[in-house]
Structures are given as structure tokens and as C-alpha cells.
Amino acid sequence: MWEAAVEAQIRSAQERGEFDNLPGAGKPIPGRNLPYDESWWIKSFMEREKLPSDLLLPTPLQLRRRVERVPDEVRDLPNEAAVRAFCALLNNEILAWLRLPTGPRVVVRPVNVDEVVRRWRDERRAAAAAPPAPAAEPDAGTPRRVWLPWRRRSAA
DSSP: OOHHHHEEEEEEHHHHHHTTTOTTSSSOOOOOOSOOOTTTTHHHHHHHHHHOOGSSSSSSHHHHHHTTHHHHHHTTTTSSSHHHHHHHHHHHHHHHHHHHHSSSSOOOOOOOOHHHHHHHHHHHHHHHHSSSOOOOOOOTSSSSOOOOOOOOOOOO
């Protein structure tokens, strides 16, 4: 009974033309000619949700990647305290993993906080010393409109 009702709905939708001109019509189903991959659903989920592939790495490799990215991560932090806090959190994760290592045997060392702060300061000084990029000049031919709160349009 249930199958008959579903079949009737499909048949009426076909008669109304709801299956005509669907995207992908006449094209092969993606992935059908490829060799079977057991993790196809993980890959499609990560692609669909735009998740980084680093999440599939074992913990020590994730930590190594995070250590490599520390200069980029701290570059935009506002002050030295924030840089030190970021490094402290990362070092806590590394030390927790070192106490109870899982995954492949990979050398992961805590971040040298003083070295990261020194680099951060040097980059800030270099950025401050560099001449600012010239701002784009407004077009002199076009009049600039200024909004003044006491100027209201008349209700004409």
C-alpha cells in the first residue's frame, strides 16, 4: 500500500514534467567509475561543509602543523599578552599530548614563547617603519555628497 502511493506520486510528477531538465540529466553519476573508496562519505562531507583536511590528521601531525603556522596566527594579535596567551594554550595542548601520546611517533616540541614574541615585535616594528601605502584619491570631477542630520528632505 505504501509503495503504491509512492509510485503514484512519482508517476504523476513525471506526467507533470517535474523531472524534465533537471541538473545533471544525461550525465553519469559522479564517482561511479572510480575505484571504491571506503572514506567517500567523509571526503564528501568535508568538501560539502568546507572543512580543512587537517582534521583527518593524527594529533601529533595536527600539532606540528599548528606550530608551523604560529607566526601567521599571531601576526594580527593586538598585544604581547595575547601572543603569550595563544602560545600558552598551544603549549598546553602539546604537553597534554606528550604526557599521553597517541598516533604515530612524531617529534613535537612546545613553542618557544619568547622567540615568538620577539618575532612578533620585529614584524610590528618593520610594519610601522614601512611607509604607508598611498590612499586612492577620490575623483576630483565628481562632487562629494555629505549627509548632514539636520538636512532633511521635504515630504514633497
